[in-house]
Amino acid sequence: MIDKQTSDIQNKKLITFSLAIVPLAMVLGNSMLIPELPNLAEVLGVSNFEIGLLITFFSLSGGLSIPILGYLSDKYNRKRILIYSLLIYGTGGIIAGLLALLNNPQIYSYILFARIIQGFGAGGTYPLAIALAGDIFNPQNRKQILGILEAANAFGKVVSPFLGALIALFFWPGLFFIYAILTLPLAIIIYYFIPEPQPSTIKINFKDYLIQITTIITDKGSSFILYLATSIVVLFILFGVLSFVSETLSTVYNIYGLTKAGLIAIPIIAMVITAYLMGLYLKRNNPQLNYLLSSGLLLDAISLLTLPFLDGLILYLVLIACVGIANGIVLTVLNTIITSSSSESYRGGLTSIYSSMRFLGIALGPPVFTLLNQISTFTMFAIPALIAMILSLFAFFI
Known part of the structure; x- marks a missing residue:
């Protein structure tokens, strides 16, 4: 040291x-x-x-x-x-x-x-x-x-x-x-x-390093693949929703500048507070992490399915805050699972894979939400909600 x-x-x-x-x-x-x-x-x-x-x-x-x-x-x-x-x-x-x-x-x-x-x-x-x-x-x-x-x-x-x-x-x-x-x-x-x-x-050379990472994923099995898929989906949802909210606040509600930034920060603040509280809860208790993971994904799905039917800024902001809360739950649980489910020798490889998947979710969010919105607003929210609901069921029954 x-x-x-x-x-x-x-x-x-x-x-x-x-x-x-x-x-x-x-x-x-x-x-x-x-x-x-x-x-x-x-x-x-x-x-x-x-x-x-x-x-x-x-x-x-x-x-x-x-x-x-x-x-x-x-x-x-x-x-x-x-x-x-x-x-x-x-x-x-x-x-x-x-x-x-x-x-x-x-x-x-x-x-x-x-x-x-x-x-x-x-x-x-x-x-x-x-x-x-x-x-x-x-x-x-x-x-x-x-x-x-x-x-x-x-x-x-x-x-x-x-x-x-x-x-x-x-x-x-x-x-x-x-x-x-x-x-x-x-x-x-x-x-x-x-x-x-x-x-x-x-x-180790880079080719062997990649083989080692692939082996880690294979050894961890379907549960680890579920965790990686979940990390992609929750960041995909968060940044997809944020990009849509940014456009909606400008085009529908004529809100710009610092006021708009403050409203966009609502789901992020909700996520940060939830993650902090979840960290304290997990430190003091020993809950079933898969049930918490399932609950967070289910809240994400319900929030997304409700958004297309809202017609009012206050309710709209409450629902996107729920998306932030859901993601705060899920990401905290995922961080705990990833960092504690492996030996120190594998932890670096696992966390690098996990970080890459999170970047991938962020990358997919804005363009995919925009493409889905061209079909309909309901489709844009319903498809990610369906994916979150499916992952929630898988997480519950792990």
């Missing part, structure tokens, strides 16, 4: 603060853009489906990069791979921002490419920050640090809609430049102030 090198309290605080900014920066990658997607579509002269691809391509790239960057961090140097990831993330933001300054509708496809670059870097941020915290701090301090990182992640989810709306009020290309403003100085701070972990002794 490198904890001996961090005995100085001020140094520990600096390390903790630096690592905590990493998940905050990652969350901004998508959540900050959600309130502004309709405005960006108008400015760039593209459809709602096309503007949703700014979320999709970023998340797909991030999901694909997680196992690659995770492997490289194990084989070479976790700190350096984290720094490179932050630099890539920030560079993608600079490219997208400079392209946005051209204010040319034809530039959309190039901004999309810049988002792919960003996503690749984002995949190596939060997962590697968690792993680096595990390298640096001893077991006694590690739980506290990981709790701080998770709190930073939650804080980012809450403030990102407001930050996105505030930046767009003054300078919409700043939505992309902000990533570099955060990540590039952070990379420098980590380089100078985060201690180097012990050199890795891993000798």
Whole structure:
């Protein structure tokens, strides 16, 4: 452990603060853009489906990069791979921002490419920050640090809609430049102030690493596949609903700016509070996790099936808050299951798979919801609700 090198309290605080900014920066990658997607579509002269691809391509790239960057961090140097990831993330933001300054509708496809670059870097941020915290701090301090990182992640989810709306009020290309403003100085701070972990002794090549991951999934069986499917579906639902709500608040209720950001934050705040309370409940009790998982998915399904029949902003906001509560239950249970159902030697592989699936769910949400909405609003909500209900039944009978 490198904890001996961090005995100085001020140094520990600096390390903790630096690592905590990493998940905050990652969350901004998508959540900050959600309130502004309709405005960006108008400015760039593209459809709602096309503007949703700014979320999709970023998340797909991030999901694909997680196992690659995770492997490289194990084989070479976790700190350096984290720094490179932050630099890539920030560079993608600079490219997208400079392209946005051209204010040319034809530039959309190039901004999309810049988002792919960003996503690749984002995949190596939060997962590697968690792993680096595990390298640096001893077991006694590690739980506290990981709790701080998770709190930073939650804080980012809450403030990102407001930050996105505030930046767009003054300078919409700043939505992309902000990533570099955060990540590039952070990379420098980590380089100078985060201690180097012990050199890795891993000798496995990438092909064998992929085979090992496949073996993990096979060994864990159908229950683990259910957990992965559930992680995809709940993030798919959350970001699909958020993108639809963003459009609806603008086109139906004529709500914009910070007010709109505050309303979009409702399901996210509900999810964060629920996750925190669920964490306390699980710490003090020993419930059947599959029943909780099933209940959360069922609440998701009921909320989605009710949404198309509502005609009033207050009831609408209550129901999307229920979606946030449902996802808070499900994700907390999934986090517990994934991190506690494997030995330490397999935990890194399992968490990287799990993180990739979450990115995939985020990627699918906005474009699929947009396509389904072209059929009908009921179809857009009913199909995800049906999938959630099926998963709920499977979870109940595991």
